[in-house]
Amino acid sequence: MKILVVDDEADVRTLFEQRFRREIRSGLFSFSFAYSGEEALDYLHAHASEVVLILSDINMPGMSGLELLRQIKQEYAAPPPPPSPQVMMITAYGDAESREQALQLGAFDFLTKPVDFAALKDKLLTLASHEN
Amino acid sequence: MKLNADVLLSVLIALFIVRGLRKFLDLPTRLPHLNRLLGWLWIPGLLLFIGSRAIGWESDQLDEVYMLFVLVVLALPLFLLRDYRPARTLLIGLVPYVLFSAVELLLADTQLVQDYDEAFDTSKGFSFIWMFTSLFIARSQKRHLEKERLEREEEEKARQLMATQKAELERLVAERTAILTQQAEELREALTELKTTQTQLIQAEKMASLGELTAGIAHEIQNPLNFVTNFSDVSAELITELEEEQRNPNRDPELEAELLGDLKQNLLKINHHGQRAASIVRGMLEHSRASTGERQSTNLNTLADEYLRLAYHGLRAKDKTFNATLTTHFDPNLGSIEVVSQDVGRVLLNLFTNAFYAVQKRKELGQPGYVPTVTVTTKPLPDGDVEVRVRDNGTGIPRAVVDKIFQPFFTTKPTGEGTGLGLSLSYDIITKGHGGTLLVETQEGQGTEFIITLPA
Numbered sequence: 001m002k003i004l005v006v007d008d009e010a011d012v013r014t015l016f017e018q019r020f021r022r023e024i025r026s027g028l029f030s031f032s033f034a035y036s037g038e039e040a041l042d043y044l045h046a047h048a049s050e051v052v053l054i055l056s057d058i059n060m061p062g063m064s065g066l067e068l069l070r071q072i073k074q075e076y077a078a079p080p081p082p083p084s085p086q087v088m089m090i091t092a093y094g095d096a097e098s099r100e101q102a103l104q105l106g107a108f109d110f111l112t113k114p115v116d117f118a119a120l121k122d123k124l125l126t127l128a129s130h131e132n
Numbered sequence: 133m134k135l136n137a138d139v140l141l142s143v144l145i146a147l148f149i150v151r152g153l154r155k156f157l158d159l160p161t162r163l164p165h166l167n168r169l170l171g172w173l174w175i176p177g178l179l180l181f182i183g184s185r186a187i188g189w190e191s192d193q194l195d196e197v198y199m200l201f202v203l204v205v206l207a208l209p210l211f212l213l214r215d216y217r218p219a220r221t222l223l224i225g226l227v228p229y230v231l232f233s234a235v236e237l238l239l240a241d242t243q244l245v246q247d248y249d250e251a252f253d254t255s256k257g258f259s260f261i262w263m264f265t266s267l268f269i270a271r272s273q274k275r276h277l278e279k280e281r282l283e284r285e286e287e288e289k290a291r292q293l294m295a296t297q298k299a300e301l302e303r304l305v306a307e308r309t310a311i312l313t314q315q316a317e318e319l320r321e322a323l324t325e326l327k328t329t330q331t332q333l334i335q336a337e338k339m340a341s342l343g344e345l346t347a348g349i350a351h352e353i354q355n356p357l358n359f360v361t362n363f364s365d366v367s368a369e370l371i372t373e374l375e376e377e378q379r380n381p382n383r384d385p386e387l388e389a390e391l392l393g394d395l396k397q398n399l400l401k402i403n404h405h406g407q408r409a410a411s412i413v414r415g416m417l418e419h420s421r422a423s424t425g426e427r428q429s430t431n432l433n434t435l436a437d438e439y440l441r442l443a444y445h446g447l448r449a450k451d452k453t454f455n456a457t458l459t460t461h462f463d464p465n466l467g468s469i470e471v472v473s474q475d476v477g478r479v480l481l482n483l484f485t486n487a488f489y490a491v492q493k494r495k496e497l498g499q500p501g502y503v504p505t506v507t508v509t510t511k512p513l514p515d516g517d518v519e520v521r522v523r524d525n526g527t528g529i530p531r532a533v534v535d536k537i538f539q540p541f542f543t544t545k546p547t548g549e550g551t552g553l554g555l556s557l558s559y560d561i562i563t564k565g566h567g568g569t570l571l572v573e574t575q576e577g578q579g580t581e582f583i584i585t586l587p588a
Binding site: 011018019059097103113 | 369458
């Protein structure tokens with residue numbers, strides 16, 4: 001399952017690679033990283049239909065996570081394929097307003113920082129099993 | 133009989149002269165005793181007349197004797213008043229006539245008089261004229277003196293008037309001085325009060341900008357803490373994995389090395405993010421504390437980056453719809469310079485906050501294709517100075533107010549949103565505090581650029 005992680009913090013890459021080292025090694029998950037919303041869109045355009053899940057920070061300079069979500073939902077709105085990747089939002093602001101807005105825009109899930117990786121892993125595994 | 137009666141006429145003449153003299157010399161005031169005595173001058177004349185009648189002595193010189201007596205007596209007050217010029221003139225006029233009359237009286241009926249009758253008559257005439265001339269001179273002298281006296285009196289009066297006026301003026305001056313002193317005192321008090329208020333305002337402005345920062349700070353601390361937690365968690369996992377590997381009979385040294393390498397890297401990252409959080413807390417404390425004014429070696433790239441993030445996240449926390457592209461051109465060759473980093477940080481924060489405000493305002497206009505962008509550029513100048521440019525593509529500053537933006541309490545923000553002290557304080561910090569310059573270039577509707585130059 002290919003997952004695109006969007007965050008302006010570079011160390012997120014190291015963190016994810018270590019947290020999911022077993023899953024990566026076993027080939028269950030494969031991660032790609034983008035450091036801004038713009039970069040994420042570019043990546044999606046270049047790797048259409050590969051990415052199944054997007055984990056995006058909300059609060060980033062330039063295009064925000066919510067804006068990214070809106071654009072993805074717009075681009076992949078009309079079925080048939082390519083199917084829309086699921087977008088999961090991760091933010092330091094766990095306020096109801098952001099959550100509501102994200103879900104309204106079609107976010108698959110909404111997580112707050114600090115990220116509970118155990119819970120995240122469970123969710124991803126569930127998702128992966130559905131995928132299969 | 134007829135001859136002796138002449139003396140009575142002389143008495144009248146004498147009284148007339150006394151009266152004139154009294155008035156002329158003001159004898160009642162000057163010589164009151166003598167004046168009273170002169171009142172009795174008729175008595176010798178009357179006695180002479182009665183006496184001569186009684187003894188039957190007849191002489192045509194009786195009146196002359198009496199007149200001589202009168203003149204000699206009258207010479208006395210003149211002599212006593214010789215310091216008074218008209219009196220002296222009268223005396224000088226009188227003396228020759230008296231002497232001549234005396235001589236004539238003594239030499240009467242002698243051959244000499246008869247021989248030189250004509251000469252005597254002429255001489256007497258001259259001395260008489262002399263006397264009268266003196267009288268006229270004395271009169272004019274008296275008039276002159278009187279005039280002088282009047283003038284003196286006028287002067288005295290004027291002098292007194294002036295003295296009164298002077299006293300009045302001095303009283304007024306004293307009064308005014310007292311009022312002015314009081315006013316000066318009041319002004320001094322007001323100034324002290326103003327200075328206190330100013331200090332309080334500066335502190336209030338500081339706290340206000342800190343308030344703007346709070347959310348940004350929370351976010352900025354949250355991120356490094358997130359990493360600290362996760363990297364330590366994952367490190368624990370790595371150690372477990374490493375232990376498992378060590379227990380494994382078929383140990384994979386390559387995997388072990390990789391795990392150890394990751395562990396080391398994680399510890400460095402934990403340290404790095406811990407430092408990051410500490411630096412933010414330190415910055416916040418420094419920002420709220422009163423400035424020590426102490427200069428320390430500061431890297432403006434680090435300082436600008438830190439405050440840019442704080443300002444950005446602060447605004448983001450308040451307005452979730454806000455977003456802007458942050459572009460930084462930090463020249464890596466920028467060395468550290470000695471500044472009061474807390475103060476310069478406040479300036480940068482203020483400029484960033486303003487820039488974000490401006491791009492947000494322009495975004496609200498809904499222009500298609502508008503990308504709010506704030507750019508920070510640092511550059512070492514050839515002469516060793518350091519330049520920091522904060523540029524935004526926001527609403528720009530109208531020409532009409534661009535000259536006022538550094539004035540205290542000037543703000544274009546709605547009431548309650550800005551203190552109007554931010555740029556004014558920033559200007560003071562850069563120019564007065566550091567001897568640098570703070571310039572602004574702006575184009576309405578296009579954007580604004582603030583240029584800080586700090587001497588090395």
